[in-house]
Amino acid sequence: MTAVSLDRWSAAQAAELSYWRSLDLREILRICAEKPEFLALLDDGLQRDLFQGKDVLEIGCGPLGLSLVSFSRHKGGLKRLVKAEPLPRLPIRETRLGEDAWAAPFLAWVEQLAAEGEYMQTPGEALGFNAEFDTVVTYNVLDHVREPSAILGNAYQALRPGGTLLVGVDCLSWVGRLRFEHITRRTHKGQILVEAHPHTFLPGDVKAMIEAAGFNVTAMHGLPGTLRGFAGSHTRPAFVARK
Ligand SMILES: C[S@@+](CC[C@H](N)C(=O)[O-])C[C@H]1O[C@@H](n2cnc3c(N)ncnc32)[C@H](O)[C@@H]1O
Numbered sequence: 001m002t003a004v005s006l007d008r009w010s011a012a013q014a015a016e017l018s019y020w021r022s023l024d025l026r027e028i029l030r031i032c033a034e035k036p037e038f039l040a041l042l043d044d045g046l047q048r049d050l051f052q053g054k055d056v057l058e059i060g061c062g063p064l065g066l067s068l069v070s071f072s073r074h075k076g077g078l079k080r081l082v083k084a085e086p087l088p089r090l091p092i093r094e095t096r097l098g099e100d101a102w103a104a105p106f107l108a109w110v111e112q113l114a115a116e117g118e119y120m121q122t123p124g125e126a127l128g129f130n131a132e133f134d135t136v137v138t139y140n141v142l143d144h145v146r147e148p149s150a151i152l153g154n155a156y157q158a159l160r161p162g163g164t165l166l167v168g169v170d171c172l173s174w175v176g177r178l179r180f181e182h183i184t185r186r187t188h189k190g191q192i193l194v195e196a197h198p199h200t201f202l203p204g205d206v207k208a209m210i211e212a213a214g215f216n217v218t219a220m221h222g223l224p225g226t227l228r229g230f231a232g233s234h235t236r237p238a239f240v241a242r243k
Pocket residue numbers: 013016031059060061062063066084085086087122123124125139140141144145146147151
C-alpha cells in the first residue's frame with residue numbers, strides 16, 4: 001500500500017481536527033457505542049489474552065484519548081496503556097459537547113475513560129518502540145494515515161516476540177471501492193468523507209499488508225459474505241495477527 005504525500009495527509013488531519021472540534025452528543029454516543037460493538041467480534045478469552053496483565057499500545061486513539069481498550073471488560077488487569085495519536089489532546093469542553101451541560105454525568109464518564117493510560121502525541125510512522133508491548137491495537141485508523149505499511153512495521157517492532165496485533169479498519173466492497181475512488185472522490189471533494197480518507201481497502205488488502213509487515217494473521221472476524229463483499233456496504237472486520 002503506497003504512502004500519500006505529507007500535504008495530502010496534512011489535509012486529512014485538518015479535516016479530522018475540525019470533525020473532533022465539532023463533536024456533538026449524537027456523535028460521541030456513536031463513537032462510544034461502536035467500540036464495544038467491535039470488541040464483541042472477539043470472544044472473551046481472546047480479549048483476556050489481549051489485555052489482562054498486558055502492556056498495550058494503541059496507535060491512533062483520536063484526540064480525546066478514548067482508547068478501544070477502555071471499552072473492554074478485561075481492561076482491569078492492564079499493566080500499561082500507551083495511546084499514540086498525532087493530533088494534540090482535545091479536552092471535551094473544547095468541543096461542542098461543552099454546550100451539553102445536561103449530559104454532564106455521561107461526559108464525566110467519557111472523560112474518565114479518556115484519562116486512562118498515557119497519551120503520546122506522535123504519528124504512528126514516527127514510533128520508535130522496540131519489543132516493549134504484548135499487544136498493539138489500531139482501530140479505525142489505517143485508512144486515515146500517511147503510510148499504513150510504515151505503521152504496521154512500527155507495530156511489529158513495538159511488539160515482543162509472540163505479541164499480538166489487533167486491527168479494525170473500514171473495508172469497502174469491490175464495487176463500493178470503485179465507486180468511492182472514481183466517483184465519490186470527485187463528487188464529495190472537500191468533504192470529510194473524502195478528505196479524511198486518503199486510503200481505501202478491501203479486506204484482502206488489509207490481510208496482505210499485515211502479512212507484509214512480518215505478521216502471521218491468526219484470525220479475521222466480521223468479514224463480509226460474498227455478496228456484501230462484492231457490492232454491499234462497508235464493513236469493519238477485526239484482524240488478529242501474531243508476531
Ligand atoms: C477516524 S479517527 C479514529 C479515532 C479512534 N481510533 C476512534 O475510533 O475513536 C482516525 C484517527 O487516526 C489518526 N491518525 C491519522 N493519521 C495517523 C498517523 N499517521 N498515525 C497515527 N494516527 C493517525 C487521526 O488523527 C484520528 O484520530
